Amino acid sequence: MSNNSILLKIENKIAFITLNRPEVFNSFNREMALTLQDTLEVCEKDDEVRAIVLTGSGKAFCAGQDLKEVTSPELNPGFKKILEEHYNPIILRIRNIEKPIIAAVNGVAAGAGANIALACDIVVANQKAHFIQAFSLIGLIPDSAGTFFLPRLIGFQKATALAMLGNKISAEEAERLGMIYKFVPSEEFEETTHRIALKLANMPTKALGLIKKTFNQSLTNSLEEQLALESKHQIEAAGTEDYAEGVAAFIEKRTPNFKGK
Known part of the structure; x- marks a missing residue:
């Protein structure tokens, strides 16, 4: 599946989604x-x-909103529509899909582009990549769940400073802050991303989905609620075919063959 703005390639149980407007980053x-x-x-x-890999074509991962669209009298959908029909549904889909999603940040990730990456389950960044909360630089506030995930990832004080100052953060600094999983040298970026995605694609998919659901609710649950949720989802995981295969493989001292069921 492909069109002018999004490319999709599926191989080895991995979906590679590429943002494809390189001429406007x-x-x-x-x-x-x-x-x-x-x-x-x-x-x-x-x-x-x-497993799903989200990346960008060309030099950038994603520069956020196309400002030519919002400044065009003919094309501008307005911020209400942009947020409620564009970005908010993207963030909710990323978080609610019960499959692991890797953001492979190949270049600059700015504004909504940065926050879409941070909403993914695992972020791997090219050493040349940068992250920028660029909103304040044009008089806006972070959207696309930036105000939700960024303080939880790096802390309230640091997140506030990055949101207000609009500083450019290197991939190396992003890893040090706990903003992303890891940065890798440019020459190893594609291989590393594929290796992580392939590992995830061959793991017990139901369990990975339940991990994601449980972590999502931990953001708002009390301790008691979270313990109850862990019990519920652990019982569900224990009823999967992959759990039975994992235990059998452990006992038989062999590599498990998970089917994602």
Whole structure:
């Protein structure tokens, strides 16, 4: 599946989604935002897909909103529509898909682009990549769940400073702050991303989805609520075919062959 703004390739149980407007650093217009939602839905429903990689074409991961669209009298959908119909549904899809999603940040990730990456389960960044909460530099506030995830990832004080000052953060600094999983040298970026995705695609997918659901609710649950949720989801995980295979493989001292069921 592909169109002018989003590319999709599925191989080895991995869906590779590429933001594909390199001439504008993969910034979002309405077509691209809606197409990304549709593409994520395709990956969610395809049982053959057991891991998703989101990346960008060209030099950038994503520069956020295409400002030419919002400043055009003919094209501007307005911020209400942009947030409620473009970015908010993208963030919710990323968090609610019960499959691991890797953000492979190949270049600059700015504004909504940075926050879409941070909403993914695992962020791997090219050493040349940068992250920028660019909103305040044009008189806006962070959206796309930036005010939700960033303080939880790096702490309230640091997140506030980055949001207000709009500082550019290197991939190395982002890892040090706990903003991302890891940065890798440019020459190892693609291989490292593929290796992580392939590992996830061959793991017990149901369990990974339950980990994601449980972590999502931990953001608002009390301790008592979270313990009850862990019990519920652990019982569910213990009833899967992959759990039975994992235990059998452990006892038989062999590599498990998980089916994602």
